[in-house]
Amino acid sequence: MKTFNFFKHQKIKTNQPHNYPIIDLTVEQVRKAIRTFTDQLPKGVYRTILVKEDNEIDFNQLAHILGGLPSEKFYMSKETYDLFTENEKLIAYEVDVVQKAVDQYVKENKAFPVLPYDPLKRINYFELMQKNLCKTEPQTQFYLTDLDGMISHVKPDIKTTKK
Structure with missing residues (x-):
């Protein structure tokens, strides 16, 4: 499966395994990573591309910014961009x-x-x-x-x- 890499404007394979460590993150760290991600998006592309149908954040797109994948799930509103923890x-x-x-x-x-x-x-x-x-x-x-x-x-x- 191939997708568009917004950061290098090259095709990449998303089914390639990445060896990102599992890390503990705060809501503020996630918020900062999302801002960084958003600042790098092309015009007309919104941060909602990070949000899965169940409102869970797709951290595979943020792992390179965070230096790992979170040990817990985080969720984001597609309407207000508010962030939420698992509970x-x-x-x-x-x-x-x-x-x-x-x-x-x-x-x-x-x-x-x-x-x-x-x-x-x-x-x-x-x-x-x-x-x-x-x-x-x-x-x-x-x-x-x-x-x-x-x-x-x-x-x-x-x-x-x-x-």
Whole structure:
């Protein structure tokens, strides 16, 4: 099997065995490797080429940057590019489903699916399900961020002010 090597613009065989060591990595080390990888991609090619269908990161494409393959699996949202560890892999899948649903909801309704009085800006799954944009209610609570309609699983800080 042959694929295109984005770094040398030469054909390489992907079924050739590589003797990369197994290494322990942090999310920050993976994030840095993905940035390096992304900086080397040709125009019009996105980092989502690193993400398998199950949201697992394909480290065979990053091993040359990292100097090895991770001892644990990592996952990435194709919609928000957030990174997740093995025990958070459900979040990677759910954020993609909910972000797509929120984007479609905004396109159809010119508003975000959040309750107007909610200071946390929690995504209203009932509304998304009523509009048939989500089939089931996600296990993870997502929040609308201040970044151009993007969602996050991180609960925002609500700063209270005394009057």
